[in-house]
Amino acid sequence: MSDERRDATVPGAPRRRTALLAFERFYRSSEAGTLAAVVLLMVLLTFANNQFLTRDNLIFTARSFSFIAIAAMGACFVIIVGGIDLSVGSVMGLAGVVAAFLSSHGYGTIPSVVGALLVGTVSGLLNGLLIAKGGLAPFIVTLGTLSIFRSFVYIVTGGFPMQGFGPSLLWLGQGFFIGIPMPVWIMVVFWILLTFVLRRMRLGWYAYSIGGNEEAARLSGLPVDRVKVLVYVIAGLMGAIGGLLLVARLGVGESTAGLGYELNVIAAAVIGGVSLKGGQGSAFSAVLGAALIGVLNNGLVLLGVGEYLQQLVIGAVIILAVSIDRIRAKNFA
Amino acid sequence: MSSCRWFIRFALVPVLSALLGVSAFAGGQNEAASSKPGFLNFAVVAKSLNNPAFQVAEKGANDRAAELGDVGITWTAPTNADAAEEVQMIEGFIAKHVDGILVDSLGPSACGAVNEAIKAGIPVVMWDSDCPDSERNAYVGSDNFKGGYAAGLLYAKAVQGKGQQNVAILTGTPGASNLQQRDQGFTKALDDQQIPYKIVTTVPCYEDLAKSVTAVEDTLRGNPSINGFFFDGPWSLLVDPSNLPVMTSKVQSGALTVVSFDTLPPEIQYVTNGSVIGLVGQTYYGWGYQGIQVLYQIVKNHLKYPKFVNTGLGIVTPQPEMVGDQQSITPQAMNQLWSSFSFKEKPLLPQDLH
Known part of the structure; x- marks a missing residue:
């Protein structure tokens, strides 16, 4: 973090050097390693399978990782302040099935979306209050709420998949705008929005400061507790949006929606360069991490890699991507 | 600040206790133990x-x-x-x-x-x-093997005389024994019916609906020579048909034959709209x-x-037919059973089972 800020503006630098500086600034950022890995993987896949670099394949792959990316951008706020949110998979599921329930019971799209967002807000608020105001460990609290929210998913669905949503809710998950799937658009919008929040708004600066050194932030008078509650609400909301879109895309709200996704969401953020120690990361890292896993999954199936080997390859590529980042970081040590 | 912290902790105790109490009460209602x-x-x-x-x-x-x-x-x-x-x-x-x-x-x-x-x-x-x-x-x-076998018979009938079959299999968790038995039954039926075929790939979806859709679509896109798909579980057919554009268009152009396991409500529409030639369920x-x-x-x-x-098995095909020694029913009849929940069975006694 501090590296980037220091290099951001060099007073009186000649104009022709700005591009170079921008490049160097990016190269030093934690996203560079993952971006390199994604690009490398895409180049390899382009040569390996002639179906990879087709418009259909790329947009559907982007759609398939957009849900994780959206939730991961929220998770990234929590991780930046040094917390963790394990309940995100359950929040995704609960928000999704609440929207599915409302929509399949004849409520319009707006009440369904509001219902899902309400689930995200309330669950985030509960996590945030217990952690910031209750002084409980984030890992424990969200482990507990993971199970509580999942239980609500079973109560809402009764174990039965719910279908028959209103057309405009389905459009959010399945529709296209200028040839790009709606979930991808929504991912991009939040990417821009949350990047702005992190880089330009006080909340972002506070979050980095708290993650960097919580005690120092508290002593310098930052509203630490309020920021913490807020980041969990953001994580809950982003999880809810991801879950809502996932359910809308599949056209079915079932009780396993989002089950186990917390691992993918947190992995996406961390692979992209969000530091689990706190104080470092960006919305872009979350998208990149999700993209790496998404493209990899797509490639493994396109190439027909055997079912028993797929998990091995995914694990190896993740470790490789992170080590590219370590090598890059070492250059500055 | 610290009073707030204590308040939250104290508020937590009664709320969680109340939740537990309600659950325990609901549990007790279920039990209906009688002595x-x-x-x-x-x-x-x-x-x-x-x-x-x-x-x-x-x-x-x-x-x-x-x-x-x-x-x-x-x-x-x-x-x-x-x-x-x-x-x-x-x-x-x-x-x-x-x-x-x-x-x-x-x-x-x-x-x-x-x-x-x-x-x-x-x-x-x-x-x-x-x-x-x-x-x-x-x-x-x-009998999972018999179920797979019935699916294989449906497939064989549909592709009879259509030449080499390059078949992909969608599975749940790799290595699950009931799913393997279904796969073995399926290929045994193709062998018995003398269908020239090759199992090109087996893709897992870990029982996750979103992953299953991606797996099916990516497999078909990655290998255009595939002209058959066997789903040994229901996953991809539990979602909206719009999620399967490649599969749907290949089926419509006659370049793909799909048969699937299970007869859950969301799957039935795929028989009605012709995407799937039949469903074999338990x-x-x-x-x-x-x-x-x-x-x-x-x-x-x-x-x-x-x-x-x-x-036994429940088989759904567009028209009622005999599949091996089992009579199939139509999608309409299966939908009717699900919506009225009026499934029927005759209690089995040992002498019925010979």
């Missing part, structure tokens, strides 16, 4: 809470219990198909000395608990998923209905059943 002489308390353990098939099974179990009149049922399942949780449940029922247990096994560890129950003198009947090497009294369920209602019947006859009347009580 009338001759009244039997049976426990049923399903694999998970998240499958509509199990709810039909539960209805079957309750229906048969109501017909018998002197049986009470406690129905439970681990929330997420977790074997360790299932073992704990079975051990709990052993400690409670129930009169009999129906178990849908999640694997070898559950089979160990089944043997413990038998050792404690509690009869155990398996359903849906068996523990073949355990001491259980009987297994009530569908008799979910029969699991519960015949499970209670067999357990009851073993406990009450000491009847001896064969180790495998076959509850």
Whole structure:
């Protein structure tokens, strides 16, 4: 973090050097390693399978990782302040099935979306209050709420998949705008929005400061507790949006929606360069991490890699991507 | 600040206690334990809470219990198909000395608990998923190999004389034995019908709907020579058809034949709209209905059943036809069964099974 800020503006630098500086600034950022890995993987896949670099394949792959990316951008706020949110998979599921329930019971799209967002807000608020105001460990609290929210998913669905949503809710998950799937658009919008929040708004600066050194932030008078509650609400909301879109895309709200996704969401953020120690990361890292896993999954199936080997390859590529980042970081040590 | 912290902690205690109290009360309502002489308390353990098939099974179990009149049922399942949780449940029922247990096994560890129950003198009947090497009294369920075989027969009939078949298989968790049996049954039928074929790839989806859709679409996009797909579980067909554009367009142009396992409500539309040539399902209602019947006859009347009580298959095809020795029904008839929940079974006695 501090590296980037220091290099951001060099007073009186000649104009022709700005591009170079921008490049160097990016190269030093934690996203560079993952971006390199994604690009490398895409180049390899382009040569390996002639179906990879087709418009259909790329947009559907982007759609398939957009849900994780959206939730991961929220998770990234929590991780930046040094917390963790394990309940995100359950929040995704609960928000999704609440929207599915409302929509399949004849409520319009707006009440369904509001219902899902309400689930995200309330669950985030509960996590945030217990952690910031209750002084409980984030890992424990969200482990507990993971199970509580999942239980609500079973109560809402009764174990039965719910279908028959209103057309405009389905459009959010399945529709296209200028040839790009709606979930991808929504991912991009939040990417821009949350990047702005992190880089330009006080909340972002506070979050980095708290993650960097919580005690120092508290002593310098930052509203630490309020920021913490807020980041969990953001994580809950982003999880809810991801879950809502996932359910809308599949056209079915079932009780396993989002089950186990917390691992993918947190992995996406961390692979992209969000530091689990706190104080470092960006919305872009979350998208990149999700993209790496998404493209990899797509490639493994396109190439027909055997079912028993797929998990091995995914694990190896993740470790490789992170080590590219370590090598890059070492250059500055 | 710290008063706020204490407030939250103190508020937490009554809220969580109230939640627990409500759940315990709801649990007690379910139990309906009776100590009338001759009244039997049976426990049923399903694999998970998240499958509509199990709810039909539960209805079957309750229906048969109501017909018998002197049986009470406690129905439970681990929330997420977790074997360790299932073992704990079975051990709990052993400690409670129930009169009999129906178990849908999640694997070898559950089979160990089944043997413990038998050792404690509690009869155990398996359903849906068996523990073949355990001491259980009987297994009530569908024959997965035969189910796969029926799917293979449907496929063979559809592609007869259409040349080389490059078939992909969508599976749940790699290595699950019931799914492997379905795959083996499927290929055996193709062998028997002398269809020239090759299994090009087997893609797993880890029982996740979103992953299953991506797996099917990516497989078809990555290898255009694939002209057949066998889904050994329902996953991809539980979602909206708009998720499967490549599959749908290939089927419509006649370049792809798809057959799938299970006959759950969302799958039926795929037979109606022609995307899938047929569905082969298990008799979910029969699991519960015949499970209670067999357990009851073993406990009450000491009847001896064969180790495998076959509850048959439910097959859905556009028109009723004979598939092997099974009669199929139409999608309309299957939809009717689901919407009225009016599945029917005749209680099986040992003499019916020869």
